[in-house]
Amino acid sequence: MLKLAYSRTRSTRMPTPWSDASDRDLLMAIREGEERALDELIRRKTKALLQLAQGILGDNEEARDVVQVTFFKIWENRRKFDGKWSPNTWMYRITSNLAIDHLRSRNSRERIQEPVRLHLLHRADSEAHYDFSNLEQHEVGRIFQRLAAALPERQRVVFVLREIEGLETHEVSQILGIRESAVRSQLYNARQSLRQELLRRYPEYAATLPAALLEPKEDA
DSSP states (O other): OOOOTTOOOOOTTSOOTTTTSOHHHHHHHHHTTOHHHHHHHHHHHHHHHHHHHHHHHOOHHHHHHHHHHHHHHHHHTGGGOOTTSOHHHHHHHHHHHHHHHHHHHHHHHHHHTHHHHHHHHHHHHHTOOOOGGGOOHHHHHHHHHHHHTTSOHHHHHHHIIIIISOOOHHHHHHHHTOOHHHHHHHHHHHHHHHHHHHHHHOHHHHTTSOHHHHOOOOOO
């Protein structure tokens, strides 16, 4: 579990009054400056936010940095939270925006070393002679991350939120601040691009991938 600099270390034998509170109640308490409510939110939401950030960035350490900053942002902007909002939507929006900013910064740095990076990717592809029928889960994850890295940032975020996190189209729309029609369009394009890239780079594995993830059909 992540622990922020100002989070207080307490004995695990001490009962916390926030363990039974709803996410909304925690955020409303945080809004009033209650640090113990923030401690509970960190304990409760770190895993989900890490999964989201890791899905966008494809790097565990960078994801941890993003989630750490997410909780700082929640604290710094606590008085901006409106109790009428969905807690998850508000937190996912902060994490997604931070991950997108980090992705843009990383991509800007990588462009400086583009010839080297492309050479390494080319070698990795030429040497990838796997038995895809026996892939371990972490190998599947690495392949997905390599494929997803080719997506434009908005398509990548929409795909992660909709297909990996399992959010509804209207929830993704609220998190990213775009219309539902834009979410459907981005998801369609992401599925199509991923499928084409999979067929090009890993034809042996294409038949075993869940069709629902990559089939380029309109989102309901």
